[in-house]
Amino acid sequence: MAATLESSAVGPLTAHAARLSGVHKTFGQGDRAVVALGGVDLQVAPGEFVCLLGASGCGKTTLLNLIAGLDRPTAGDVEVNSGRPAVMFQEAALMPWLTAAANIELPLKLGGIGRAERKARTRELLDLVRLGGADKKRPHELSGGMRQRVALARALASALHTSDDSRPSLLLMDEPFSALDAITRDVLQGELIRLWRATGAAVVFVTHDVREAVRLGERVVLLSSRPGRVVQEWRVDGLSGAEESQAVDVINRRLREVISNHAA
Structure with missing residues (x-):
């Protein structure tokens, strides 16, 4: 289990659905400027399920919007090697x-x-x-x-x-189940895993729930408090029930450390 959760840098991918290099994002100017992202490096492989985790306000949604092309970075590069990314929000917005x-x-x-x-x-x-x-x-x-x-x-x-069938599909999800009751949320998490396996799409899933991130993701990426940047990553695919619980505890401790250091 320790080896499974050992944090290490993700090497260059021979192919990717999305790649962010040195991405910064600032809103506003002068004294009122808010630095949301402070140098994010992230790669998502075709067909990979990545969960973005962090405290509220750490820039998770901002990062997702940049990948979706709904906003542009202040500095750095965002490269999306897919057809038009599809976005699913917390509200169904039908x-x-x-x-x-x-x-x-x-x-x-x-x-x-x-x-x-x-x-x-x-x-x-x-x-x-x-x-x-x-x-x-x-x-x-x-x-x-x-x-x-x-x-x-x-x-x-x-x-x-x-999308172009020769390019990987990309699904971006911004806390889509957070407003649902616990039972419905659990059912839809299982359904999402089934659909991801059936379609082979790459998924970037934003959440603040560590247990949800570990259950769904192959890789969990932790962002620091504002300005957001990647501080640690874990491979969490293929864990047993006991290993999954241990992973939740490990990541929760690290998340609390990140939040505490920011507050200090």
């Missing part, structure tokens, strides 16, 4: 006037895919997230967990079906 099927179909339509193919792919995605019987329901008719399943299927539609 179009309330559209059915579940129509919400999933929307990125396919915007991607220029023909009607017949859109319909077929939407049916496949509904089945993939186990919502085949909810295709005609609108968001207000669905539970919170079901709405997040629709949002996940929509993100998969964007990541898997509107």
Whole structure:
């Protein structure tokens, strides 16, 4: 177990879905400037599941936005070697006037895919997230967990079906399960692992929950308190139940150290 959690630098990847080199991000200017990220180096391999962990305000969401192309770094390089990255947020953000099927179909339509193919792919995605019987329901008719399943299927539609097939797919997730009750959250975590294995997409998953990060990720990346930078990484794939609990304890201790040092 100690070897599994030993921290070491990640060497250069022969291929990557995303790579950040010396990334800085500052909001505002002068005395009101806020330095959100202070030199982040991070690589994500095709098909890899990486969890970004850190205290609130450490720049996790900012980093995700930079990878998504929703913002630009103040300095450093962000390279995304995939089709258009798909983003899933804490809120499902579904179009309330559209059915579940129509919400999933929307990125396919915007991607220029023909009607017949859109319909077929939407049916496949509904089945993939186990919502085949909810295709005609609108968001207000669905539970919170079901709405997040629709949002996940929509993100998969964007990541898997509107990109260059020769490039790795990339799914970016910003605390998508944090607003759900514990039972629904547990179910959707299991579903996400199943879907990730089925699709082969690379995933960058932002969370502040150490247990969630260890359960889901192959690699857990800890960011410092603001300004955020990578302070430690752990390989956590393939752990047994006891090893997983030990990993949670180890990472929790390190997270508390990072927070305490910042407060001091």
